[in-house]
Amino acid sequence: MSAERIAVIGAGTMGAGIAGVAVSAGFEVTLYSRSVTTLDRAHAELANRVGDDADRVVRTTDLAAALDEATLVSENVLEDLALKRDMFAAFERHAPQDAVLTTNTSSVPITAIAEGLDCPGRVVGLHWFNPPTVMPLVEIVRGERTDDTTVERVRAVCAMIGREVIEVHRDVPGFVVNRLQYAMLREAIALVEAGVASMSDVDRAVATTLAPRWSASGPLELMDLAGLDTVEKVAGILMPDLSTQQDVPMLVIERVAAGALGTKAGRGFYEWTPERIAAAVAARDETVRLITERRIAG
Ligand SMILES: NC(=O)c1ccc[n+]([C@@H]2O[C@H](COP(=O)([O-])OP(=O)(O)OC[C@H]3O[C@@H](n4cnc5c(N)ncnc54)[C@H](O)[C@@H]3O)[C@@H](O)[C@H]2O)c1
The missing domain is CATH 1.10.1040.10 (N-(1-d-carboxylethyl)-l-norvaline Dehydrogenase; domain 2)
Structure with missing residues (x-):
């Protein structure tokens, strides 16, 4: 059993999946969300993905308690700079001083998230792909003030959880x-x-x-x-x-305005029944699994 204790902050699509990867790797995992409903939904999703391991994830609505003994924090809240800055300020207040603070942002510069913190050196992008339980690679993104030791710590954790890494040397949007x-x-x-x-x-x-x-x-x-x-x-x-x-393409703008948001709304570019969604997700996950297994074998 590893000594890593991971605090996953935000229990939506990505947070739930990352908690699943971490608990399956033998880490102690705490999953934080503001609401019990979200935590319960995340638990059901986790049970689906990682079976009984889901029960070892400690769920909490108390942010300070989630961070209390963390060695690595994974931030997975809404893609909003102000919110992420507030979150990282709370991480600095409540997490141990040597904890590594990672963000799963898809587009916000790491340097902007770390601005105003006392220890920007321990902030780093650890960008996962959906679904995290299946996708084999993560991007490690250096902010302008990220310490080398932080990058090395995150690399070591990725090795323990069996994820390939690419390192993004410059903090460009979208990595x-x-x-x-x-x-x-x-x-x-x-x-x-x-x-x-x-x-x-x-x-x-x-x-x-x-x-x-x-x-x-x-x-x-x-x-x-x-x-x-x-x-x-x-x-x-x-x-x-x-x-x-x-500009954002009109084809996308029109659909969003009409509520056609994709699978979650039952229609997007295509019409989606629950059966068709399940088949598309299964085909995606199975294809990624097969390709990943072949890469590892070969
Ligand atoms: N979905 C993807 O494919 C994907 C892939 C890689 C990275 N990301 C990034 O991961 C992060 C999370 O994305 P997601 O897809 O899991 O989104 P999501 O909407 O499924 O989850 C976001 C969570 O943030 C919570 N949240 C919102 N406001 C909050 C607040 N004020 N305080 C605390 N929690 C709050 C929501 O309740 C929700 O549980 C984003 O930064 C996103 O860009 C997403």
């Missing part, structure tokens, strides 16, 4: 994975908006060509495999034609 993802999402939406292909054909094209290839090699290795002279020629023709749109 590495979301920047890559949104470059692709922008072009996917632009293709649909321009009537080049249907939504389902764009999705199928990615799922059956780019995604399987990218699961074996990243884009830079793939360029080497394609031949950089070819890449140079194609880039010369394509780069000027790709979407450079800076």
Whole structure:
């Protein structure tokens, strides 16, 4: 059993999953939320994902108690800078002085979250992917004032929980994975908006060509495999034609305004029944599991 004691703050989609990963790794885990209802929902989700281990997660609505003996804090509250700053101020007040303070923000700069704290050196981005129980990699994001020892501590914890790490050296919005993802999402939406292909054909094209290839090699290795002279020629023709749109796409704005938020609302780009949602989640998780197992084996 490890001596790590993890305080997971925020028990929504990500908090519940991260608590599950940490407890399965043998850590002591405390999960904090403002409401018992959210904690109960998180427990049910955890039981679904990690079975009996879910019962070892201590649930609390008392923030100070959650932080009291933590060696590492994982912040997973709403994506809002003011809220995250308040949370980190509370972490400094209540967590032990040598606890590492991590944020799972997807887009807020780590440096901004750490601003005004007495010890910004122990604040670091530890960015997980959904669902954390399945996704094999995390991004460690350095703020401008993050200490090297903090990065090393977080690396060691990631090794203990069996997560691959990439280190993001500069605190740019979206870090590495979301920047890559949104470059692709922008072009996917632009293709649909321009009537080049249907939504389902764009999705199928990615799922059956780019995604399987990218699961074996990243884009830079793939360029080497394609031949950089070819890449140079194609880039010369394509780069000027790709979407450079800076605004949020209308296709997204219109759906959000109409309440079509995706699976959680039963409709988004597609119509979703509970059965279809369950099948899509199962297919996603199973595919990630298979690819991860193959990477570990090979
Ligand atoms: N969902 C994803 O795919 C994903 C992936 C990586 C990172 N993240 C990041 O993780 C964080 C959490 O996202 P999520 O998807 O779990 O969101 P979520 O909405 O499921 O959970 C957020 C939690 O924050 C709580 N919260 C809101 N206001 C609060 C307050 N004032 N005090 C205390 N708690 C409060 C909510 O009750 C909720 O339980 C965000 O920063 C998000 O950007 C999300």
